[in-house]
Structure formats: structure tokens, C-alpha cells
Amino acid sequence: MSTLTDRPNAALLVIDVQNGVVSGAHERDQVVANINTAIDAARAAAVPVIWIQHSNDDLVPETEAWQFAPELKRDPAERLVPKTYPDSFEETDLESVLAAGGIGRLFVTGAQTDECIRSTLHGALVRGYDVTLVSDAHTTEDLSEYGAPTPDKVIAHTNLYWQYHRAPGRTAGIQTAAELSFNVPPAS
Numbered sequence: 078m079s080t081l082t083d084r085p086n087a088a089l090l091v092i093d094v095q096n097g098v099v100s101g102a103h104e105r106d107q108v109v110a111n112i113n114t115a116i117d118a119a120r121a122a123a124v125p126v127i128w129i130q131h132s133n134d135d136l137v138p139e140t141e142a143w144q145f146a147p148e149l150k151r152d153p154a155e156r157l158v159p160k161t162y163p164d165s166f167e168e169t170d171l172e173s174v175l176a177a178g179g180i181g182r183l184f185v186t187g188a189q190t191d192e193c194i195r196s197t198l199h200g201a202l203v204r205g206y207d208v209t210l211v212s213d214a215h216t217t218e219d220l221s222e223y224g225a226p227t228p229d230k231v232i233a234h235t236n237l238y239w240q241y242h243r244a245p246g247r248t249a250g251i252q253t254a255a256e257l258s259f260n261v262p263p264a265s
Contacts (some may be wrong), residue, residue: 080205080246084181087259089119091163092129092187092197095147097142099188102216103228109148111214111254112186116149118257125178127156129165131193161172163196166204175206182207184257186214202244212236212251 092111099105119126126149136143145151174184183206183262187194194215201208216236217228225231242249252258 079181079207081181084176084179086124086126086179086197087182087184088127088175088178088180089115089184089186090129090165090186090197091145092115092128092151093189094130094146094187094195095130095136095142096133096146097136099146099216101218101221102188103232104216106242107151108188108214108216109146111211113148114254115184115186115211115214115257118254119184119259120152122259122260123137124184124198125180126152126156127171127174129158129160129171129187129197130194131160131192133161145231163193164200165193165197166200172204174192182209182259184209184211184252184259186211188216190217190228190235192216192224195235198239202242202247202249205247207240207248209249210236210238210251211256211257212253213226214254 091112114128132138156174157173158169160169165171183201185198198208198210217231219228221227236251238248240251
């Protein structure tokens with residue numbers, strides 16, 4: 078139901094699952110395993126997997142912190158989109174990659190829930206995409222000492238509001254990695 082015409086295809090985004098991002102993340106190992114489950118499902122369904130990789134002063138290209146978590150194996154044929162802003166669309170070629178693939182529906186996994194995941198979810202929706210958040214395949218670090226809720230609450234709240242989020246002509250929703258289906262509308 079995307080507002081993007083002639084874009085019937087879906088893609089899975091793997092956002093910033095890098096050593097320096099997820100090393101201290103909430104339930105890191107389980108979330109990375111769930112991301113692997115989502116990647117396997119996408120590959121089995123011939124759905125493109127697009128890898129998003131952040132760079133900044135802490136994530137310097139080619140350093141260990143900048144590398145993807147070692148449990149994740151990117152196929153060299155899968156697209157890699159470098160970014161420097163939280164929203165994966167900002168000053169990247171993600172939009173042109175998606176347009177070239179006829180992609181109007183996105184499935185989102187990765188880190189950090191309260192920064193790059195939320196920014197990309199909203200960035201995609203306002204650009205006309207249908208967006209499904211893989212509810213057990215995103216995580217964040219504990220920023221409660223700065224006044225933020227604990228990570229479990231950040232994740233639960235993001236899943237709750239994204240499950241019911243809507244926009245004219247677009248859908249949002251959630252699915253778990255185990256129930257991931259690229260052919261059905263998001264849960265509402």
C-alpha cells in the first residue's frame with residue numbers, strides 16, 4: 078500500500094549492527110541471533126538485504142569498532158550503504174538503491190533503537206514506504222543514567238507505538254524474526 082508507485086518489492090535493512098554500537102547493547106547476543114534469522118528468511122525469499130554502516134568519531138572506517146558484529150555474514154553481493162547521520166536516508170544513496178530495486182516496503186533491524194532505528198523508521202514512512210519493524214531484532218544501550226528509560230522499556234515502547242503507527246497511504250507494523258513474512262501486511 079506504499080505511496081511509491083511501481084515499487085512492489087520488499088527489502089530488509091540491517092542498520093549499524095557494528096561492534097562499537099552493539100558491544101554493550103541490551104540482549105545483544107539474542108538480538109544478533111534474531112537479525113541472523115531475519116537475514117536467512119530474506120535470503121530464502123529472495124528479498125534483498127541492505128546493510129547500513131555508520132561512521133563517526135567513534136566508528137572510524139576500517140577499525141574494529143566500525144566492523145559488523147562477527148556473527149553476521151554479509152554476502153559481498155548485498156548492498157552496503159555508508160551513513161553519517163541517524164536516518165539511513167540522510168545524505169546516502171539508500172533511496173536510489175531502493176528505487177532501482179522497485180522497493181516500496183522495508184523491514185528494519187539493527188541498532189540503536191532510540192536513535193538510528195527510530196530515525197530510519199520515520200524517515201522511510203515520510204518518504205512513502207511501508208515499514209515493518211522486526212520487533213525482536215533491534216536493540217540499544219543503557220542510557221538511563223542520562224534520564225532515558227532502561228533499554229527494555231525503550232525497545233518495548235518503540236514496538237508498541239510502531240505497531241499502531243499509520244500515515245495516509247502507508248502502513249507501519251511489527252513482526253518477530255521467527256514470524257517474518259515478506260508477503261503479508263504489517264500487524265495492526
